[in-house]
Amino acid sequence: MPTDDDIFRALADPSRRRLLDRLHVTDGQSLGDLCEGLAMTRQAVAKHLAMLEAANLVVAVRQGREKRHFINRVPINEIAERWIGKFDQPRLSALSALKQHLEGEDND
Amino acid sequence: MPTDDDIFRALADPSRRRLLDRLHVTDGQSLGDLCEGLAMTRQAVAKHLAMLEAANLVVAVRQGREKRHFINRVPINEIAERWIGKFDQPRLSALSALKQHLEGEDND
DNA sequence: ATGACAGGCAACCCATTAGTTGCCTTTAAG
DNA sequence: CTTAAAGGCAACTAATGGGTTGCCTGTCAT
Numbered sequence: 653m654p655t656d657d658d659i660f661r662a663l664a665d666p667s668r669r670r671l672l673d674r675l676h677v678t679d680g681q682s683l684g685d686l687c688e689g690l691a692m693t694r695q696a697v698a699k700h701l702a703m704l705e706a707a708n709l710v711v712a713v714r715q716g717r718e719k720r721h722f723i724n725r726v727p728i729n730e731i732a733e734r735w736i737g738k739f740d741q742p743r744l745s746a747l748s749a750l751k752q753h754l755e756g757e758d759n760d
Numbered sequence: 761m762p763t764d765d766d767i768f769r770a771l772a773d774p775s776r777r778r779l780l781d782r783l784h785v786t787d788g789q790s791l792g793d794l795c796e797g798l799a800m801t802r803q804a805v806a807k808h809l810a811m812l813e814a815a816n817l818v819v820a821v822r823q824g825r826e827k828r829h830f831i832n833r834v835p836i837n838e839i840a841e842r843w844i845g846k847f848d849q850p851r852l853s854a855l856s857a858l859k860q861h862l863e864g865e866d867n868d
Numbered sequence: 869a870t871g872a873c874a875g876g877c878a879a880c881c882c883a884t885t886a887g888t889t890g891c892c893t894t895t896a897a898g
Numbered sequence: 899c900t901t902a903a904a905g906g907c908a909a910c911t912a913a914t915g916g917g918t919t920g921c922c923t924g925t926c927a928t
Contacts, residue, residue, distance in 0.1 A: 656777075657774055660768075660771055660772050660774075660777070661772045663768055663771075663772070664768045664769050664771070664772030665915090665916080666765055666768075667916085669764075669768070672847075676846065676847060682874075682875090683874070683875065684873090684874065684875085692916090692917075692918095693917070693918065693919085694874090694875080695875095695876090695877095695917080695918075695919085696916070696917050696918075698875075698876075699915095699916075699917080700916090714875090716874090716925065716926075717873070717874045717875070717924065717925040717926065718873095718874060718875080718925095719874080719875070723847070725847045728843065728844055728847055729844065731844075732840055732844040735836065736836055736837065736839075736840040736844070738784065739780075739784060739831070739833045739836055773885095773886080775886085790904075790905095791904070791905065792903090792904065792905090800886095800887075800888095801887075801888065801889085802904090802905080803887080803888075803889085803905095803906090803907095804886070804887050804888075806905075806906075807885095807886075807887080808886090822905090824894095824895065824896070824904090825894065825895040825896065825903070825904045825905075826895095826903095826904065826905085827904080827905070
């Protein structure tokens with residue numbers, strides 16, 4: 653079972669987010685597919701995918717000599733619920749609230 | 761203006777998430793406050809806070825010789841909307857969908 | 869069976885980063 | 899004015915991480 657940390661750290665890298673994007677566009681791609689057009693070796697991509705798998709953001713299935721990769725939305729949802737939910741308890745656009753708070757410090 | 765990457769990478773570290781948690785419980789804490797009970801030097805905490813500030817996840821205000829830190833929910837919201845929203849277009853609990861997809865590969 | 873294709877494994881390199889120590893600046897209090 | 903408290907700055911260290919190269923394994927086609 654991946655921890656919160658696995659997920660956050662997997663999402664921290666732009667290359668990995670890009671891979672997730674590509675899978676979002678076309679799900680079930682092989683390693684070779686995912687390498688196309690990237691300025692990276694196959695091995696680098698494989699490592700990234702391994703981390704995404706470890707974080708359970710991607711589920712991979714070996715199919716013959718290929719390996720299909722599928723995006724898994726569940727961990728992102730959990731993060732969203734545990735984190736965004738928590739920080740949004742007061743109200744969703746806390747922007748103005750914070751600004752008012754800070755500006756209020758002055759003329760108090 | 762912080763980039764997506766700033767935010768993701770700021771969130772990637774457990775210590776920084778912990779700091780955000782503490783600010784979520786008690787907003788407006790000083791550096792000294794935030795150091796209490798942590799197995800880290802003040803300088804380490806200061807660095808983390810600097811990164812959170814750079815990502816705009818925390819807004820700090822100098823008040824006399826103290827520096828108050830306030831959590832800012834806006835970037836998290838943006839991430840949530842841009843990312844979770846994107847990946848949840850189909851439906852919020854894509855869990856079963858994915859499972860069915862994978863299991864479908866077998867008995868096909 | 870043999871060759872080509874898709875991927876896995878392991879060692880290594882360089883850059884980043886989390887953390888430290890040591891010292892300097894600013895502000896409040898006696 | 900002096901001193902202690904709250905931070906800031908800078909240099910350094912150790913570990914992590916993204917990426918590479920080189921080679922091995924397994925699978926499909928001929």
